[in-house]
Amino acid sequence: MPPAAPPDLSVLYSAHHGWLQGWLRHKLGSGADAADVAQDTFMRLLQRRDRPPAALRTPRAYLTRIAQGLVIDHYRRRDVEQAYLQALAFHPEQVAPSPEARLLIIVTLLRLDTALDALKPRARQAFLLAQLDGLAGSAIAARLDVSLATVERDLASAWRACYRVYFS
Numbered sequence: 001m002p003p004a005a006p007p008d009l010s011v012l013y014s015a016h017h018g019w020l021q022g023w024l025r026h027k028l029g030s031g032a033d034a035a036d037v038a039q040d041t042f043m044r045l046l047q048r049r050d051r052p053p054a055a056l057r058t059p060r061a062y063l064t065r066i067a068q069g070l071v072i073d074h075y076r077r078r079d080v081e082q083a084y085l086q087a088l089a090f091h092p093e094q095v096a097p098s099p100e101a102r103l104l105i106i107v108t109l110l111r112l113d114t115a116l117d118a119l120k121p122r123a124r125q126a127f128l129l130a131q132l133d134g135l136a137g138s139a140i141a142a143r144l145d146v147s148l149a150t151v152e153r154d155l156a157s158a159w160r161a162c163y164r165v166y167f168s
Contacts, residue, residue, distance in 0.1 A: 008056075009042070009045055009046060012042075012045070012056070012059055012063075013042055015059070016059055016060060016063055017038060017042065019060065020038045020041060020060075020063050020064075020067060021034050021035060021038040022034075023064065023067070024037050024038055024067060024071070027071055028071065028074065033074065037067060037070045037071060037074060038067070040070050041063055041066050041067045041070060044066055044070070045066065076110070076113065076114075077106075077110055080106065080109050080110050080113055081106050084102075084105065084106055084109060088102075108165070108166075111165045112162060112165050115161040115162060115164065115165045116128075116158065116161065116162075118161065119157060119158055119161060120154070120157075122144060122146070122150075122154055123154035123155075123157045123158050124158065125144065126140050126144060126151050126154040126155055126158070127154070127155060127158035127159075129143060129144075130155060137151045137152060137155070140155075
């Protein structure tokens, strides 16, 4: 159970939740998704250590900034989930994972996507060239116009990020 909302957060919620949900409905095109993201926005605020000051100058800009990040997460999740489901469509139904396994796979894919997105662009590109295109280190080095040692460092960095996802 989350902690009780401090008075300033309760006031912020009462004064701006309806507006935020309307803004999100326009942005997302779905009342249900807007309600979820609006709720997640206030949950983020509730869980933050550095809560907004009681006399916040621009509460809507503050809420919008948090909500925009959550909207990006929402679209990213939807894209990863759709790509996974499209890949599943090519497999016979008998080998399709259970709904519980699908959820675990999608959550893991989202965590991997987030981890890879946090990498330097070159490291991410090297990793994807190796894993998706099957290129060897020397081919990646030639494609990216860097040394083989640089590619190896970048790949090691990407693997460490994946390892943290798997074992955290």
